[in-house]
Amino acid sequence: MTFINQVVLILNRDLRIEFRSKSLLLSMVIFALLFQVFLQIVFDAKTQAIQMIAPGILWLPVLLSAMLGFNKYGSAERENGALTGLLVSPIDKGALFLGKLIGNYVLVFIVIVTSVPIFFLFLKQPFPASIGLLLTTLLLGSWGFVAIGVFLTTLAHSSSITELLVPIMIFPLAVPLFLAIIQLTEMALFPSLGMGENLWILLLIGYNLIFTVAPTFLFDLLLEV
Amino acid sequence: MMQKYLNPTKLFLTFATGILMVIQLYMSLFYAPTEKYMGHIQRIMYFHVPSAFVAFAAFTIVFIAGIMYLYTKNKKWDALAVSSAEIGVLFTTVVLVTGSLWARPVWNAWWVWDDPRLVTALILWFIYIAYLLIRTSVAGDERRRKFAAVFGIVGFIDVPLVYFSVKWWRTIHPKVIDEQGVHMPAEMAQTLFFSIFAFLVLFITLLLYRYVLESQKENVNELRNKYL
Numbered sequence: 001m002t003f004i005n006q007v008v009l010i011l012n013r014d015l016r017i018e019f020r021s022k023s024l025l026l027s028m029v030i031f032a033l034l035f036q037v038f039l040q041i042v043f044d045a046k047t048q049a050i051q052m053i054a055p056g057i058l059w060l061p062v063l064l065s066a067m068l069g070f071n072k073y074g075s076a077e078r079e080n081g082a083l084t085g086l087l088v089s090p091i092d093k094g095a096l097f098l099g100k101l102i103g104n105y106v107l108v109f110i111v112i113v114t115s116v117p118i119f120f121l122f123l124k125q126p127f128p129a130s131i132g133l134l135l136t137t138l139l140l141g142s143w144g145f146v147a148i149g150v151f152l153t154t155l156a157h158s159s160s161i162t163e164l165l166v167p168i169m170i171f172p173l174a175v176p177l178f179l180a181i182i183q184l185t186e187m188a189l190f191p192s193l194g195m196g197e198n199l200w201i202l203l204l205i206g207y208n209l210i211f212t213v214a215p216t217f218l219f220d221l222l223l224e225v
Numbered sequence: 226m227m228q229k230y231l232n233p234t235k236l237f238l239t240f241a242t243g244i245l246m247v248i249q250l251y252m253s254l255f256y257a258p259t260e261k262y263m264g265h266i267q268r269i270m271y272f273h274v275p276s277a278f279v280a281f282a283a284f285t286i287v288f289i290a291g292i293m294y295l296y297t298k299n300k301k302w303d304a305l306a307v308s309s310a311e312i313g314v315l316f317t318t319v320v321l322v323t324g325s326l327w328a329r330p331v332w333n334a335w336w337v338w339d340d341p342r343l344v345t346a347l348i349l350w351f352i353y354i355a356y357l358l359i360r361t362s363v364a365g366d367e368r369r370r371k372f373a374a375v376f377g378i379v380g381f382i383d384v385p386l387v388y389f390s391v392k393w394w395r396t397i398h399p400k401v402i403d404e405q406g407v408h409m410p411a412e413m414a415q416t417l418f419f420s421i422f423a424f425l426v427l428f429i430t431l432l433l434y435r436y437v438l439e440s441q442k443e444n445v446n447e448l449r450n451k452y453l
Contacts, residue, residue, distance in 0.1 A: 175344075175390065
């Protein structure tokens with residue numbers, strides 16, 4: 001079985017489990033929408049002031065919803081020794097990581113697809129200046145966040161404070177990612193500010209590469225943790 | 226065996242550190258001239274910059290010791306990493322506090338977001354606080370060591386990314402605060418370099434003591450598991 005086949009196999013298996021119950025996906029989507037509404041209320045968003053905080057309001061529900069999902073995704077593995085079964089199966093550990101990463105990404109992508117249109121609907125926001133840049137940012141940015149999230153959650157599963165430790169680890173490490181996606185989103189939403197976007201996209205791609213490739217090779221080691 | 230030389234080295238280093246720190250205090254408080262515009266507040270630099278050097282040296286050691294631990298699985302490297310990380314967090318705290326004290330009268334603000342070095346120091350502090358949290362919250366020795374080593378490596382690799390992204394973030398915006406010039410009288414430069422040297426010796430001394438403590442803790446644990 002080739003590496004790609006193994007990735008697809010893990011992905012299929014995880015998504016089938018996830019889509020059968022749908023409870024995680026549904027709660028992630030609902031949480032993102034609710035948080036979107038919540039942010040609009042707490043910031044009392046007026047159209048004039050929106051330029052300052054719009055990228056944050058767009059991203060926060062997605063990021064937090066993804067964060068809450070990391071711990072629960074694959075929680076079925078902890079029951080009935082499923083994880084042991086998975087580990088003794090002749091699957092490359094790197095393929096296991098990529099499969100989990102893509103599965104998580106699919107869920108986050110569905111959150112984005114529902115949450116971002118709602119953002120535009122609530123905000124009475126003019127149509128984004130560059131929809132291509134916005135899409136690129138959403139796809140690349142959420143990939144990087146999910147990659148580092150799956151990586152660190154796997155590391156932290158043995159901790160006694162996993163739920164708290166994961167955000168404490170992710171937020172400082174993801175600062176470059178946050179800066180890049182907020183800058184790019186601002187450029188995508190408002191026409192006048194566009195400059196230096198290639199630099200940020202390069203940073204995003206570099207960040208994604210580091211946190212996708214390194215764990216793929218290190219996952220063997222991490223699973224022993 | 227290294228054990229034989231440990232105690233004399235410890236004594237010598239403690240003595241040397243004591244003398245160096247007294248000279249450092251004298252130089253930074255009396256020998257170095259008072260700065261024309263900032264006045265005495267500028268003397269904070271002789272504590273701030275050396276602390277930053279120590280913090281960076283400490284985190285570099287965490288990184289190297291992490292790699293060595295994963296490579297050799299020798300517990301000594303892990304003891305070195307945790308000792309170094311604790312000292313690094315301590316000195317990063319000193320850097321942040323002294324920086325704020327200096328910035329309040331000079332920049333008229335406790336904190337600014339425009340300097341990549343400030344933001345990087347703060348993020349660094351959070352990363353290694355997370356590192357220490359990992360050390361206290363993970364059960365199982367082998368597990369904790371591996372987890373900490375991986376996080377120590379990833380955290381260190383992330384630092385330049387943070388630095389450059391903050392730099393780009395702020396160069397797109399107008400720059401409010403400029404760096405102060407590097408020109409300084411010879412006495413100031415001498416004091417600064419001596420302070421850096423003294424602080425690095427202080428760091429090595431602290432590291433040695435902390436490392437010995439960590440190894441002894443390990444030995445006690447092993448003996449306890451063996452006989453109790």
